[in-house]
Amino acid sequence: MGKIISIVNQKGGVGKTTTTINLGASLAAYKKKVLLIDLDPQCNASTGVGYDFNDENLTMYDVLIEGDSIAEAIIDTKLENYHYIPSDRDLVGLELEFAENPRRNFILKEQIGAIKDKFDYILIDCPPSLNSLTLNALIASDSVIIPLQTEYYAMEGLVNLNNTLNLIKKSLNPTLKVDGILFTMYDKRTTLARMVVKDVVEAAPYHVYSTIIPRNIVLSEAPSHGEPAILYSKSSVGARAYIRLANEIIGGKRGK
Amino acid sequence: MGKIISIVNQKGGVGKTTTTINLGASLAAYKKKVLLIDLDPQCNASTGVGYDFNDENLTMYDVLIEGDSIAEAIIDTKLENYHYIPSDRDLVGLELEFAENPRRNFILKEQIGAIKDKFDYILIDCPPSLNSLTLNALIASDSVIIPLQTEYYAMEGLVNLNNTLNLIKKSLNPTLKVDGILFTMYDKRTTLARMVVKDVVEAAPYHVYSTIIPRNIVLSEAPSHGEPAILYSKSSVGARAYIRLANEIIGGKRGK
Ligand SMILES: Nc1ncnc2c1ncn2[C@@H]1O[C@H](COP(=O)(O)OP(=O)(O)OP(=O)(O)O)[C@@H](O)[C@H]1O
Numbered sequence: 211m212g213k214i215i216s217i218v219n220q221k222g223g224v225g226k227t228t229t230t231i232n233l234g235a236s237l238a239a240y241k242k243k244v245l246l247i248d249l250d251p252q253c254n255a256s257t258g259v260g261y262d263f264n265d266e267n268l269t270m271y272d273v274l275i276e277g278d279s280i281a282e283a284i285i286d287t288k289l290e291n292y293h294y295i296p297s298d299r300d301l302v303g304l305e306l307e308f309a310e311n312p313r314r315n316f317i318l319k320e321q322i323g324a325i326k327d328k329f330d331y332i333l334i335d336c337p338p339s340l341n342s343l344t345l346n347a348l349i350a351s352d353s354v355i356i357p358l359q360t361e362y363y364a365m366e367g368l369v370n371l372n373n374t375l376n377l378i379k380k381s382l383n384p385t386l387k388v389d390g391i392l393f394t395m396y397d398k399r400t401t402l403a404r405m406v407v408k409d410v411v412e413a414a415p416y417h418v419y420s421t422i423i424p425r426n427i428v429l430s431e432a433p434s435h436g437e438p439a440i441l442y443s444k445s446s447v448g449a450r451a452y453i454r455l456a457n458e459i460i461g462g463k464r465g466k
Numbered sequence: 467m468g469k470i471i472s473i474v475n476q477k478g479g480v481g482k483t484t485t486t487i488n489l490g491a492s493l494a495a496y497k498k499k500v501l502l503i504d505l506d507p508q509c510n511a512s513t514g515v516g517y518d519f520n521d522e523n524l525t526m527y528d529v530l531i532e533g534d535s536i537a538e539a540i541i542d543t544k545l546e547n548y549h550y551i552p553s554d555r556d557l558v559g560l561e562l563e564f565a566e567n568p569r570r571n572f573i574l575k576e577q578i579g580a581i582k583d584k585f586d587y588i589l590i591d592c593p594p595s596l597n598s599l600t601l602n603a604l605i606a607s608d609s610v611i612i613p614l615q616t617e618y619y620a621m622e623g624l625v626n627l628n629n630t631l632n633l634i635k636k637s638l639n640p641t642l643k644v645d646g647i648l649f650t651m652y653d654k655r656t657t658l659a660r661m662v663v664k665d666v667v668e669a670a671p672y673h674v675y676s677t678i679i680p681r682n683i684v685l686s687e688a689p690s691h692g693e694p695a696i697l698y699s700k701s702s703v704g705a706r707a708y709i710r711l712a713n714e715i716i717g718g719k720r721g722k
Pocket residue numbers: 221222223224225226227228229250254336337338394395396423424425426427429430431433448476477478479594617618619620
């Protein structure tokens with residue numbers, strides 16, 4: 211029975227896409243069957259796993275707006291056990307196309323059931339806003355992972371995100387859990403980063419992964435090669451951090 | 467006659483808020499009368515200029531959704547010539563509250579005329595998405611500045627942003643111009659950053675400011691003190707870069 215996890219944070223540029231791609235690849239390296247769903251019209255996760263936009267594949271636009279089969283949109287990556295469904299720029303129109311439709315935020319939930327059992331993990335990369343696309347992801351998910359850049363604005367945004375998640379749990383998806391907060395782009399030399407980690411660990415209402423993702427140039431270079439970091443530079447600090455995270459998640463080790 | 471400039475990029479975390487706050491403060495230091503409008507429900511720009519959320523002030527929610535007077539929502543900062551209008555978390559509801567209203571993307575334009583002549587520059591901080599809030603900003607604006615993080619995904623997003631701006635110009639705001647692209651968080655030690663600058667300068671359809679904003683810890687520490695960098699640490703590399711940018715914009719020097 212696959213676990214559906216949304217990678218979510220309305221604050222922009224905190225490492226949602228980087229986490230979805232590299233956690234997915236690392237779970238696949240541990241022989242878990244993984245599907246990455248790109249739900250952001252920016253299509254960054256699609257680029258980062260090497261999608262060729264000239265291909266005639268189905269995308270999440272076809273699945274959500276045209277009603278095509280989600281199973282037929284699945285594409286292989288170079289990594290065994292790792293598959294994905296690309297996004298499309300036109301997904302930005304979902305909000306308007308379905309403005310009148312009360313079911314607009316449940317479309318993914320209705321579709322995803324057909325493929326849930328084919329994978330151990332389904333990871334959904336969300337856009338940086340709390341719009342219909344993110345709501346579709348949160349309603350279809352079992353749990354969420356919150357990437358948190360170790361910066362002041364990102365920390366402040368946590369309160370807002372917590373309120374939203376509670377609203378979703380109350381009315382739209384009562385079983386939604388938060389698996390954990392993941393610190394990203396951590397630079398141990400700065401007082402700010404250490405302060406954010408300390409404040410969040412003390413105050414956050416959720417579990418905090420003991421794995422911390424450091425700032426590492428490989429993680430921002432790999433997307434230009436269309437590869438996850440563990441393919442682009444397996445021994446890099448960034449790739450190894452996501453492998454540790456995958457191990458922590460599979461092992462279910464409780465860090466703080 | 468004031469100039470209304472939107473600071474816009476749908477890619478998240480590229481330095482929109484940091485640019486709006488610090489360019490605004492630097493223009494004010496050059497004795498220009500400046501208004502900062504925070505149009506992002508995350509309220510980062512409001513935090514960054516020291517807004518106290520316990521105050522009973524009017525916000526952009528009251529202006530856009532309740533129809534209150536924009537002039538009455540203006541608040542002073544510690545800097546002479548520098549004023550702002552705070553945002554509100556509930557602004558995220560604009561899209562739904564006005565889904566039926568064909569004028570929903572023109573509300574700011576209708577309101578802002580009343581105060582345009584009181585300022586030399588009105589800078590609007592936009593959220594990381596192309597929703598009704600950003601459309602309100604683009605339709606009300608004379609021009610835009612595009613902060614561009616020197617990273618691969620941010621560079622890729624430029625194509626998308628260009629398409630959107632052309633659509634807006636064609637149908638909603640024919641006089642909208644792009645004042646320039648501003649490179650942010652530049653780390654000269656990385657090949658990636660140098661590659662992005664080179665590729666964008668060669669290919670971009672817009673003017674590129676000769677001022678480049680380097681990655682500088684002061685720019686991420688200042689928000690936790692509710693101050694622009696030129697108040698928090700005037701001689702820092704980050705503060706001085708935004709002062710250079712303000713000088714370049716006022717002087718109208720054409721860099722490349
Ligand atoms: N640990 C890291 N070290 C260095 N660079 C990183 C790291 N994580 C992410 N990056 C880079 O930082 C930028 C922002 O990361 P990313 O795009 O994954 O964030 P996001 O939250 O998905 O952004 P958006 O809100 O636009 O969807 C990207 O250019 C990415 O390559």
